Amino acid sequence: MDKTQTESDRDLPQVRTQGLNLYYGPDRVLWSLNFDIPRGCVAAFIGPSGCGKSSYLRCLNRMNDFIPGARVEGHVLIDGADIYAPGVDVIALRRRVGMVFQKPNPFPMSIYENVAYGPRLFGVKNREALDETVRSSLEGAALWSEVKDKLNTLGTGLSGGQQQRLCIARAIATEPEVLLMDEPTSALDPLSTSRIEELIRDLKSRFTVAIVTHNMQQAARISDYTAFFLLGELVEYGPTSRIFTVPEDKRTEDYITGRFG
Amino acid sequence: MSTISIRKQQDADLVEIKRTLIRLGKMSENAVVHAVWALKNSDVEAARSVIDGDDALDELTERIDESCMSFNARYQPLGQDLRMIVSTMHMAVDLERIGDYGVNIARAAILLEKKPLIKPLIDIPRMSAILSEMLGKALSAFDVEDVETATTVFTLDDQIDALEKQVVRELFTMVMERVDRLEQAFLLMGVARTLERAGDHATNIAERVIYMYAGKIAKASDYKNPKDKIQEQESRDES
Numbered sequence: 470m471d472k473t474q475t476e477s478d479r480d481l482p483q484v485r486t487q488g489l490n491l492y493y494g495p496d497r498v499l500w501s502l503n504f505d506i507p508r509g510c511v512a513a514f515i516g517p518s519g520c521g522k523s524s525y526l527r528c529l530n531r532m533n534d535f536i537p538g539a540r541v542e543g544h545v546l547i548d549g550a551d552i553y554a555p556g557v558d559v560i561a562l563r564r565r566v567g568m569v570f571q572k573p574n575p576f577p578m579s580i581y582e583n584v585a586y587g588p589r590l591f592g593v594k595n596r597e598a599l600d601e602t603v604r605s606s607l608e609g610a611a612l613w614s615e616v617k618d619k620l621n622t623l624g625t626g627l628s629g630g631q632q633q634r635l636c637i638a639r640a641i642a643t644e645p646e647v648l649l650m651d652e653p654t655s656a657l658d659p660l661s662t663s664r665i666e667e668l669i670r671d672l673k674s675r676f677t678v679a680i681v682t683h684n685m686q687q688a689a690r691i692s693d694y695t696a697f698f699l700l701g702e703l704v705e706y707g708p709t710s711r712i713f714t715v716p717e718d719k720r721t722e723d724y725i726t727g728r729f730g
Numbered sequence: 731m732s733t734i735s736i737r738k739q740q741d742a743d744l745v746e747i748k749r750t751l752i753r754l755g756k757m758s759e760n761a762v763v764h765a766v767w768a769l770k771n772s773d774v775e776a777a778r779s780v781i782d783g784d785d786a787l788d789e790l791t792e793r794i795d796e797s798c799m800s801f802n803a804r805y806q807p808l809g810q811d812l813r814m815i816v817s818t819m820h821m822a823v824d825l826e827r828i829g830d831y832g833v834n835i836a837r838a839a840i841l842l843e844k845k846p847l848i849k850p851l852i853d854i855p856r857m858s859a860i861l862s863e864m865l866g867k868a869l870s871a872f873d874v875e876d877v878e879t880a881t882t883v884f885t886l887d888d889q890i891d892a893l894e895k896q897v898v899r900e901l902f903t904m905v906m907e908r909v910d911r912l913e914q915a916f917l918l919m920g921v922a923r924t925l926e927r928a929g930d931h932a933t934n935i936a937e938r939v940i941y942m943y944a945g946k947i948a949k950a951s952d953y954k955n956p957k958d959k960i961q962e963q964e965s966r967d968e969s
Contacts, residue, residue, distance in 0.1 A: 714945075715809075715813070716945075721809075727740070
């Protein structure tokens with residue numbers, strides 16, 4: 470997609486979900502989802518296990534395409550363009566929509582190569598340009614000062630928190646527009662969690678972030694909008710400050726106060 | 731959807747905080763009611779016991795504060811729990827202030843000791859009785875999560891406000907007749923003003939109860955009776 474945007478493009482929601490249904494074989498997993506994620510915002514997805522929040526996240530970069538029997542109905546528009554339209558280049562889509570997973574999963578290669586992998590895949594060959602991308606991505610992921618002197622050591626040798634920041638650096642190296650995070654801190658200690666949360670707040674000036682979390686306080690701390698999913702339905706979606714203080718739906722109230730889950 | 735029991739301790743802690751706040755409410759109400767009784771009956775002993783009781787009231791307020799802080803640290807409450815804890819902290823401050831007003835009135839009772847009252851006290855005890863009713867309703871609404879009862883507090887506040895104006899008007903007239911009544915009249919006006927303010931704090935508590943259980947910001951002015959609203963508008967227009 471052309472990176473130059475007109476005024477009206479900027480006014481568009483970054484991610485628009487319209488009548489989205491997802492099926493895994495005969496099972497319907499998501500039910501008629503309709504909502505927008507504004508540009509430059511952090512949207513948090515909460516709900517009990519199996520409610521469909523991670524499945525939804527995987528719809529945003531078509532990761533569900535890998536699951537046999539998965540079928541999507543409806544539309545997901547990123548910057549106004551339907552990512553499920555015929556002829557969409559899925560590889561290019563995944564460059565625009567990066568993803569960070571629950572467990573840090575650096576490639577078994579050097580720190581430098583982990584970050585340079587994506588840009589290289591998309592054709593950047595110039596060493597200086599790659600160096601610059603690696604530096605700026607590691608800086609963006611708040612990891613540069615810790616690893617700048619050991620870029621050629623194995624990424625897998627870093628601590629858990631550092632590995633997760635390396636994965637974030639890897640995800641932002643291809644300059645995505647949207648960053649998906651599936652419980653990115655659930656395997657980390659409080660200090661590393663806090664660094665990642667700080668990072669997410671910084672990143673939203675450059676990317677739109679969609680994050681799945683089981684930690685309600687985390688959603689309250691870092692997100693601008695919160696969506697509560699239950700049994701594949703979007704029960705409530707709105708500004709985080711409202712969802713966590715005066716939710717409109719009793720099911721949301723019961724979930725955030727720990728009355729079921 | 732399965733209901734799980736992790737809330738047991740959390741609910742027990744909330745109930746404990748609630749009980750303590752209701753106890754504080756009863757103590758604050760007693761402080762004012764007893765102080766007004768002491769004033770009406772020139773009973774210095776009763777007035778002193780109100781003043782002596784203030785420390786216990788302050789301690790209980792501190793305890794509520796600590797319990798709320800500890801609840802926040804333990805559970806990081808959200809939704810209605812969050813509204814309840816934040817509101818409880820505000821309500822404790824309102825109740826503590828009402829207790830302080832009881833002390834102020836008790837001091838006035840001591841100052842007026844042995845001086846014959848320039849008039850029998852009728853409206854001031856009436857204000858105290860209305861305040862008592864307001865606090866009773868607000869705290870019962872808090873106890874049983876009854877938003878409807880909480881809204882009835884607002885019209886009672888209108889009655890207290892009207893009585894305060896009446897007391898001040900009456901005392902002014904008496905001072906104009908005889909200037910040596912000035913000192914006592916000022917003290918009694920102060921008492922009426924104090925009761926009117928206590929009514930405002932009781933109103934705050936009712937507003938908090940509504941926010942806590944209905945999730946909406948309630949304004950007492952939305953519940954004023956239409957006649958009072960017209961009068962207020964007229965007095966604003968005149969000024």
